[in-house]
Amino acid sequence: MSVIDETHDPRRESWVTSAKGHAEFPIQNLPFGVFSPSRGAPRGGVAIGDEIFDLRAGLEAGLFSGDAARAAEAAAGATLNPLMALSSGPRQALRKRLSALLFADNPERARIEALSAQLLHNASDCTMHLPAAIGSYTDFFAGIHHARNGGMRRDPNNPLSPNYKYVPVAYHSRASSVRPSGVAIRRPNGQRKLPSEDAPSYGPCRKLDYELELAIWVGPGNALGEPIPIARAGDHLFGLGLFNDWSARDIQQWESQPLGPFLGKNFGSTVSPWIVTTEALAPFRVPQPARPAGDPRPLSHLWDETDQREGAFDIALEALLMTEGLGAKGLPPHRMSASNTTDLYWTVAQMIAHHSCNGCNLAAGDLFGSGTISGPTTAGYGSLMELSNDGTREITLASGETRTFVEDGDEVIFRAHCRKAGCAPIGFGECRARII
């Protein structure tokens, strides 16, 4: 687990003016991403306030040495995979050095600030890319309220499958169609059959949904055949983002037996471009919520005392919907739900240990979805399937419009923040995409 150090000190301010009290990217956050400046090739950067610190420019200016330089070089290219493959030593060294460089009371401040035209880009002038070349994308199912809500439609008496409390259930999904926040998603066509229909037909999805998930970015990988022990699984987490696992419910419902979701998911997914690192998240570690009485204790390869004590995260999540009707009336996006990562039944370390427990090889830049994170009540349901009860209950927006599923032109926006007394709040930026 990463340590809390001076980089987290809430009194610490940056000389970058927009970073002061920034709701997402104060100096305590320092998330990594890949961006293109208005003129220039994709490269690694760090969000600071409304600016992006250009790691390539920092290297060219000779601002890094030793381990920090090694990490900055690994982060300066068109993907962060080389950075993700490094152990925590160089990553922590880079974080410390970045924090020092951007610190208002930095003794080098005058020299660094004088370079700011080279080092900093206004984020609004830049294009964000996928932060990594995603080798594999695996979607977990660790949001227990979502799993229960989905299972109610299958078997109201036993909504959770018998393995749910033993196995961090997951399936492989499609890496090639993951796109960064802001890229529009096309409503998919597909084969679908409603239970009321005699035969399937092919056409546009009639139940297009979003799923509010955490994006979990894998750091150093493991060799094929060599499981990652739960006690070391945390070392294989690079950081977190937000993930929209767009779901075509009608396609999914018809295709999923017996081998699981496929075309109902792989037409496109949206990930937030900034990765909040395990180092930045250190103050927001919390104990894994106790399992309800009667729930089985996980098998020993999924059980670690330290992980139970500090392996979960306290991250407040919200899903918002922007429609043309809301825009026409000058109204803000409609808040659909709010939940928290403490609603996950399994920790990230348990997911990593499970995924590799048969020897499956993970690699730096692999992406996990957490599974839809729903709260226990309607106010926290992280998908329209749950909010509209599979289309049977209309949701009324502030504009007077109603929704059961996503309409063309709608934009879905996820946000997330960590807040804790005695800590500077940090945010994840947005994960947003419009349906066309």
Place this chain on the structure above:
Amino acid sequence: MSVIDETHDPRRESWVTSAKGHAEFPIQNLPFGVFSPSRGAPRGGVAIGDEIFDLRAGLEAGLFSGDAARAAEAAAGATLNPLMALSSGPRQALRKRLSALLFADNPERARIEALSAQLLHNASDCTMHLPAAIGSYTDFFAGIHHARNGGMRRDPNNPLSPNYKYVPVAYHSRASSVRPSGVAIRRPNGQRKLPSEDAPSYGPCRKLDYELELAIWVGPGNALGEPIPIARAGDHLFGLGLFNDWSARDIQQWESQPLGPFLGKNFGSTVSPWIVTTEALAPFRVPQPARPAGDPRPLSHLWDETDQREGAFDIALEALLMTEGLGAKGLPPHRMSASNTTDLYWTVAQMIAHHSCNGCNLAAGDLFGSGTISGPTTAGYGSLMELSNDGTREITLASGETRTFVEDGDEVIFRAHCRKAGCAPIGFGECRARII
């Protein structure tokens, strides 16, 4: 669809002595793979008899020009992905040129044969690699006899799920753990629970199985959001190989609800190193077997007259098992089953059209498994699950040993051949791996 031309002429012989009448790699085959010579980096090559033609050496010797040179350059590196991304024009030009270069009656023969020390490597001195960097691996379920045999355990009255005859059912599996033929596979550990047990436990797989599948290598891809029409789907097939979708049945049975197979599959898969191209397979195209009376006609996005007429392949498959007991008695591998790709319910073009019909983007070097290809009777069952009826029926080998599932030290070997009157028979080489 590719055409039959002089490269397929059964009277054609190569000046490479071992290629004459070669059961796998006569001059009519010319499959592509990636190999390392005993001293040298990985590069593209073409199997000819017991030799490998080195495409990089051929380029250096100036043997290619125009489209053929473009294709040879794309095939000369450490992966065939660039070759796979080309359209059929350059690929056909390269095939024609290779066939001419290796042809016994080639007017350039003296000059080419004089270069043979550079151009040819003895295959037994070379190491074979994965032929491509596999972006995504998708496993279909198109072997209807296998699907029915599996479904009998769920519901003997309705062994096929309601979607089976409408949807070429598939799921995403793991690209990172696919290994070339010859690499040993470690018996996975995992969480498993037999129906007779009260709770799951973690330990070595107790029902390790193989699955006899076709490896389907995707050629040119499509852009996200742009489905590949069935009439053009054949243009997106680069070629075929053999695939062993190793399956840990006990892990799979416990984990698969509700999202499908995961750790029961992703601990390792084995693919044959040579890709038999669509061009080489042209003479072995056959009509898609007629659907039984009463089966629904596929929806129009999966239906093409030309595909029905010539979209299937006639490829004879066999699965063999080599054990220590057989080896000790000097006995050959035991033939477990023989089946044919005509046992597939869906054509490759239907798989490609289905996979992309929602806009999912395929890429050159993506790999599909066909699904286990079982024949209609026990003699053709392509997995031990079927042959042993989930472990309840022992299979006796010529050595007197018995098997229900794969034991440590066992080696599973797949072979495949195309044979047709008036054609030179061609083979796929082997897909083999030992369990350790």
